[in-house]
Amino acid sequence: MNPRSADRPDRRAFERLLASERRAAERPRRQVVTSPRTIAVRRPRYPLTREIDEQTKLGEVYMRSLVRTQLRLGLFVCSLLGCVVCGLPLLFLLVPPLRVVEVLGVPLPWLLLGGLIYPLFTLAGYFYVRSAERNERDFADLVDRR
C-alpha cells in the first residue's frame, strides 16, 4: 500500500463521503456534504495508472472491472457458440425428420455443418474483436484521463 495515499485530499474526501453515506443509511436524515473547492482542481495530479501500478484498492477496482468486462464478453460469445454447437446434435436427436430434410438439394446437417457454420464462426469472431477492442479503448480512456 502506498504510504502517501492516506494523506491524499481526494481520498480523504472520498472517505468522508462514504462515512456520511453510512450514517445516512443508519438514520435517514439529510446530510450536507461539504468539501473545499480546491480539491476538485487538484484531482488530476494523481493519474489512475499509478493507482494500478501501486496496487491501491482503487487500482484493483479498476483492474477487476476490466477483467470482468472482458470475461463477460468472452463468456457471452462462448455461450452463444455453445448453444449453436451443442444445440445442433440435440435438435437432430429430438427432431429426427431434420436429419433427412433437404435444403437446396443438400441434406440439412451437411449444409449446416459442411458450410454455413464457418461464416458464422468468422462473424462471431469479428463481433468479439470489435467489442473487446472497444472495451480496451474505454478502459484506456478512463485510466489515462488527465
Added chain:
Amino acid sequence: MSSAYGVVAVLLVVVATVLIGAFGIRLSRTTSDFYVASRTVSPLWNASAIGGEYLSGASFLGIAGLILAHGADLLWLPVGWTGGYLVLLVLVSAPLRRSGAYTLPDFAEARLESMTVRRTASVLVVLIGWLYLMPQFQSAGLVLRGVTGAPVWVGGVLVAVVVAVNVLSGGMRSITFVQAFQYWLKLTALAVPLIFLLLAWNADGRPRVEDGPPVFRDRTTVSFPSDVRVKVSEPVTVSAEGVIDGRRVGGPLTLEPGTHDIRHDAKVTFPAGAKVPHMESLPVLDDEDWAMPLQGRDHPVYATYSLILATFLGTMGLPHVLVRFYTNPDGRAARRTTLAVLALLGAFYLLPAVYGALGRLYTPELLMTGRTDAVVLTLPGRLVGGVLGELLTALVAAGAFAAFLSTSSGLTVSVAGVLGQDILGGGVRSFRIATVLAVIAPLILAITARALAVADVVGLAFAVAASSFCPLLVLGIWWRRLTTAGAMAGLLVGGGLAGAAVVATILGGPYDGWTGALLAQPAAWTVPIAFLVMIVVSLLTPRKVPLGVARTMVRLHTPETLNVDRGDWRPRSA
C-alpha cells in the same frame, strides 16, 4: 497413380520448403530469433502461417477418409478444429500474447511462479507434440508409397529430415515463411482438383448417395496394399489373383458370407453392382444412415458431444498453435490474426466433406482395403483420368506433403523449444540438440507402432490438450484464485486420465460398448474432471495463490497503449 508426376510434385514441395526456409537463415541471429522470429511478423503472414501449420495430414487427408467411412457425424471434426480457434480467440489469444511467454511452460511459470508447474507443463507439451507428430510421419510414409511405391518408412524419414534441416538452419523465422506458403499450397491443392471432380460428377449425371449399402458402380479391380480381414454380406463371384483365406487363387472365386482374409498384393475384381465388403473394423452403413447424423456408431450422442468438447477446447492447448501467437507484435494484433485464421480455416474446411461424399460414390473399395485416408489421392485419377488426372493427383500429393511438412515443422519447433529450455539448459546449441531429439522419438514410434487412422490419433492429442492445458490457460487468465497446488493437481489428473485413455486405445483396443466409447473419446469426462480438480484444490489451498497475481493480471489484460507497470518477468529463453 503415376510415379513420375507424383515424384516431381513431392520433390518440388520439398525443395521449395528448403529454399524458402533458407531465406530466413541470415535473418536469425539470436536465441530470441530462433524461438519466435523476434515478433516482427505481420498479422497477415501470421494468419497464413497459423493456417499452414495447423492444417495437418489429418485435415488434408484424414477428414475426407473418416467422412467416407463414418458419415455425417464426422462433419463435426473440421467444425471443431475451426471452432477451437473461436474459443481460443475469445478466451486466450490477447492475454496470452501479453503474457510475453514464448511457450506454454513459460506461461505456466509466469502465472503461477512455480518451477514444478513449469516442468509438468513441459512434459505434457513434449508428450502431446510426439503424439501429434507420430501419425504425420506414418501418413507421409503411406502417401509416398502410394505415389512412388517406396517402402513405408521412407516417407516418414524424408519428412523428418527436411523438417530437422529447416528448423536447424532458420528457426522460427524461416518456419513462418514456410508455413504461410504451405497454407496457400494446401488450399490450391485441394480446391483445384475439386473443381475438375465436380465437373466430372456433373457430366456423369450428378449421381447421388442413395439407399442401401455402398456398391461398386462399375466392374472394379481392387488391389490390396496390406493384409486385411473383410466382411462379406452376400455371396459374390469375383475374379481373384493372390492369396485369399490362406489359399493361392488365380481365377473366378465365390466369396461366401462371413469374414475372409486377404493377403497383401492380392487383386480382386468385382462385378458392377456388387456390394462392397467392408474391412472388419469399419462399420457397414447403409447410405441413408451414412448421410444422417447420430446414426451407425455405438453411443453416437456421447461420441458427438465428446468430439465437440475435445476439439473446441483442445485447440488452445496444442503446443504448436500457441507458439505462433508470440510472433504477433501485441495483444490486439494477436486477436486480429486469430480472426483471419478463422476465415482461412473456414474456407479450407469446406472442401474435405465434398471429397468424402464423392469418395462414397466413386471409391467405395477404400472401405474394403481400409485405406480411407487415401480417398483424396485416389479420386482425381478415378474421376478425371488421363494426363490431367495424373497431374491433379500429383498436385494433391504435393499438398499432402506440404501438410506433413508444415505441421511437423511447427510441432518440432515447439517441442524442441521446450526440450531445449527445460531439459538441456537453454541456448542455441541445446535448441539444436533438442530439435534432433524432437524428431527422432516420434519417428521411431511411427516406424514401430501399428498404423492407426491419422485423424484418430490426432483426435486423442486434442483430448489430452483439452484436459490439461485448456483448464490451465482459462483459469490462469481469468481466475485470480488459481493456486500452484490447484494447477498441478489439475494438470496431473486431467492429463493423466486422458493420457491413460490414449495408451489404452492405442495399445489395447478396440473395445466394445461403453468402454470403447469412453476410451476412444475421453474428453467428455476428462475435461470436466480436470476443471473441477483445478478449482476445488485451488479453493482448498487459498494460501498458495501466487504473490504476484495482481501484477500478472495487469500484464495479461491491460492494452499495450497504457503506460503501466507490468512486472519484470522475462521468459528464460530471451
